[in-house]
Amino acid sequence: MPEKKNPSAVKIGQRIKQARKMAGFGTAALLLKKIPEWGAGRLGNYEAGISLPSPDDVKLIANVTGSSPCWIMFGIGPIRSTGRDIQAIRHQNFVYVYENAKTQPGEATNFLQAIGLSSKKASQYLSNPFLKIPDRIARCCEQLENKPKDWMDEQHVESDPVCAAFPEDMRRIMEIYSGLQPDKRGFFMKMAEIFVTSE
Numbered sequence: 001m002p003e004k005k006n007p008s009a010v011k012i013g014q015r016i017k018q019a020r021k022m023a024g025f026g027t028a029a030l031l032l033k034k035i036p037e038w039g040a041g042r043l044g045n046y047e048a049g050i051s052l053p054s055p056d057d058v059k060l061i062a063n064v065t066g067s068s069p070c071w072i073m074f075g076i077g078p079i080r081s082t083g084r085d086i087q088a089i090r091h092q093n094f095v096y097v098y099e100n101a102k103t104q105p106g107e108a109t110n111f112l113q114a115i116g117l118s119s120k121k122a123s124q125y126l127s128n129p130f131l132k133i134p135d136r137i138a139r140c141c142e143q144l145e146n147k148p149k150d151w152m153d154e155q156h157v158e159s160d161p162v163c164a165a166f167p168e169d170m171r172r173i174m175e176i177y178s179g180l181q182p183d184k185r186g187f188f189m190k191m192a193e194i195f196v197t198s199e
Contacts, residue, residue: 010049015072016061017047022079022130023065034064079129086153090133093152094125097141115140148181 025031028043035043045051046061053061055073062069071079079088101111112122115137125131138152145151156174180188 005049006052009046009052011075012053012058012073013047013049015075016043016053018128018130019061019065019067019072019079020047022067025065031064035060087132088129089155090138090152091125091129091131093156094133094137094141096156097145098122098126100145111144114144147179 020028020031023031025034028040028047032038032040032043046053046057055069058073059069061067062072068079070076098108098111101107109119112119117125117137125133125137133152139149141147142149142151177185177188
């Protein structure tokens with residue numbers, strides 16, 4: 001009977017493979033040209049979830065692919081080491097709005113129908129952070145969620161696991177700000193600045 005794979009190793013392996021493809025290395029062999037000291041089996045075992053990479057190996061893969069070591073290891077935070085790219089943000093927000101829809105019976109199906117997606121296509125978007133979410137779907141999600149235009153393209157405290165560590169009052173302020181229309185955001189900031197300048 002074959003030994004069961006470590007679930008964490010499998011998830012890390014999937015992210016390593018995605019990072020490799022995102023960086024333009026279509027095959028493991030192409031990536032290994034950048035890491036000549038590794039044998040083919042090493043990277044193959046990592047991507048297949050057969051073995052768990054060490055922190056040093058994760059850092060090396062991240063450096064070569066331009067990805068965040070934290071994202072590869074834990075699946076949280078920026079996907080790219082240089083910051084949040086718009087696709088990563090859209091993916092995170094899409095997961096957030098879809099999970100919200102699932103909290104009510106039948107709403108997930110209604111949500112997918114409203115944005116014109118099959119459950120199979122939605123699963124592809126949910127499971128692959130690098131599958132491009134087109135503008136049409138992003139704008140539809142905003143309308144259905146009653147969010148300002150371009151909300152799907154911005155980072156939000158309620159949809160980012162990293163922000164869970166922020167103090168509750170800070171998260172609440174960020175949630176209020178992210179839900180405002182652009183013109184009201186300016187007013188909100190002016191009101192906040194009054195408190196700073198009045199001290």
